[in-house]
Amino acid sequence: MKECNKQIEQICDYVDGELDSSLCRELEAHLKDCKNCRIMVDSLRQTVILCREGKPERLPGELESRLNSALKRRWKKKFGKK
């Protein structure tokens, strides 16, 4: 248990590809023997992948037009010109 607790920060860095190479080797050795940590690595990786899936939302066209008009008015008020 203690060994796994110590590894959680490393697991997150490992999943993001940010773990120092010597620690990477240590962690990979641990992963060979620890099924729960292997599942943790896989599911943490998939958590981010799933969050990134789907179409990226874009500002709706009608809002962009309204926004641009509001910004122009505010700019004119502040600077007295467009």
Add this chain to the structure above:
Amino acid sequence: MNENQLVKLAQAGDFDAFNLLIVGHKDKIYRLAMKLTGNREDAEDIVQETFLKAIDNIDKFRRESSFGTWLYAIALNNIKAQAGDRKKMTLKPIEEYLPGGHEAGAAELFDWGDPHKLFEQKQLQKLIESSLAKLPHKYSVPFILRYIEEMSIDEVAAAIKLSVAATKSRIMRARLALREMLSEVFKERANERVQ
């Protein structure tokens, strides 16, 4: 023309320069507001308020951070003021999200396999949205900025005005909490299919 030059022009009253500064951030701030508020009307108000406040305060921008980071900080203040953190879950300490490892009697974690075999894409997206919406903003905001908007840890830390270490810790807790929420749903679904 670089960002600094555009900022100088905008601060001198050049509206076109201001538009060039914000053009790449409109969709990003809308996405962030949608994810955090979960509704379009609130997200629209937040986008509009953010850019209007940017105009009001442009002369106070001192270039201590990037213009984008400054805009995010304004947007986050607006989100906090408008949406608040009502009805959010309380996150557990990190140790309680841990697998248990080799400990005698430790429960084996549920192996996700491919979640796309359990749910259709649309269902998965709804599940992700509802899970993210349950997190308190102080956790979901850095998670979204880091992994969905793909900002660096330093940029996220600057936007939420926290140290890099504290920012990393919040992102990790958000990720562990999301993982656990998703895992429970996937496990339940897999069990239903077996029965």
